[in-house]
Amino acid sequence: MMNRSIFFLLLIPFLGFSQDTLDFDSSFLMGKKEGLISKNLGLLPQVEMAFLEMQKAARKDSIELKIVSSFRSYAAQKRIWNRKYLRFTNEGLSPEKAITKIIEYSTIPGTSRHHWGTEIDVVDAQPLVEGDVLLEEHFHDSGPYVKLGRWLTENAATYGFELVYTKDRSRKGFFYEPWHYSYSALSVGFLSTYLKEKLIDKIAIDSSLQGNSYLSKPFMDRYLEENIKGISTQLKD
Numbered sequence: 001m002m003n004r005s006i007f008f009l010l011l012i013p014f015l016g017f018s019q020d021t022l023d024f025d026s027s028f029l030m031g032k033k034e035g036l037i038s039k040n041l042g043l044l045p046q047v048e049m050a051f052l053e054m055q056k057a058a059r060k061d062s063i064e065l066k067i068v069s070s071f072r073s074y075a076a077q078k079r080i081w082n083r084k085y086l087r088f089t090n091e092g093l094s095p096e097k098a099i100t101k102i103i104e105y106s107t108i109p110g111t112s113r114h115h116w117g118t119e120i121d122v123v124d125a126q127p128l129v130e131g132d133v134l135l136e137e138h139f140h141d142s143g144p145y146v147k148l149g150r151w152l153t154e155n156a157a158t159y160g161f162e163l164v165y166t167k168d169r170s171r172k173g174f175f176y177e178p179w180h181y182s183y184s185a186l187s188v189g190f191l192s193t194y195l196k197e198k199l200i201d202k203i204a205i206d207s208s209l210q211g212n213s214y215l216s217k218p219f220m221d222r223y224l225e226e227n228i229k230g231i232s233t234q235l236k237d
């Protein structure tokens, strides 16, 4: 079943991508170029349109999709990284262990999919949840987001969104994130450019990045294989 608005939405990424493809260069892919991102929801305009369609559909099923996190700049990701690094090392972890703990859920600045304007961390605004909303347990058993999780599993792909960090045991890298969806019509191409341009090699040379001397070439190679490529097969070309 495909109504007219969905058909139109499926066309947009192809139109948008061919127009803007030159703007999606390495500084954009590393979160250092914010101009293309819509200020409204922190997404690329075509992703925002697709999200609003999905939000409208979810509303009919009594789910109020609320974006908790969308675009994050390199600078913002670095603040998150540095804060966690200092906290974990102050708690007594070695630099290596602190980095291993950070990359359970957080990315090294310059490697986040949230730099692309194609990614959303999404919850249901209806059941009010205290404290950290992005916890796996909220999406299972009798958690507040069980209905949301089921709805997204069944419907997100219709609007172009795919789960990134799936519950697949053969997948390495970041832990399962039932809240993180990606607009695949754009992000598949972004990832393949990211890999082709070897942007990972440009990361560690930021002296204001805490622990950067531990981001060795072997470490970064493994991070690339396990974390950056450790995503749903739906998001790889």
Ligand SMILES: [Zn+2]
Binding pocket: 069, 114, 119, 120, 121, 180
């Ligand atoms: Zn996320």
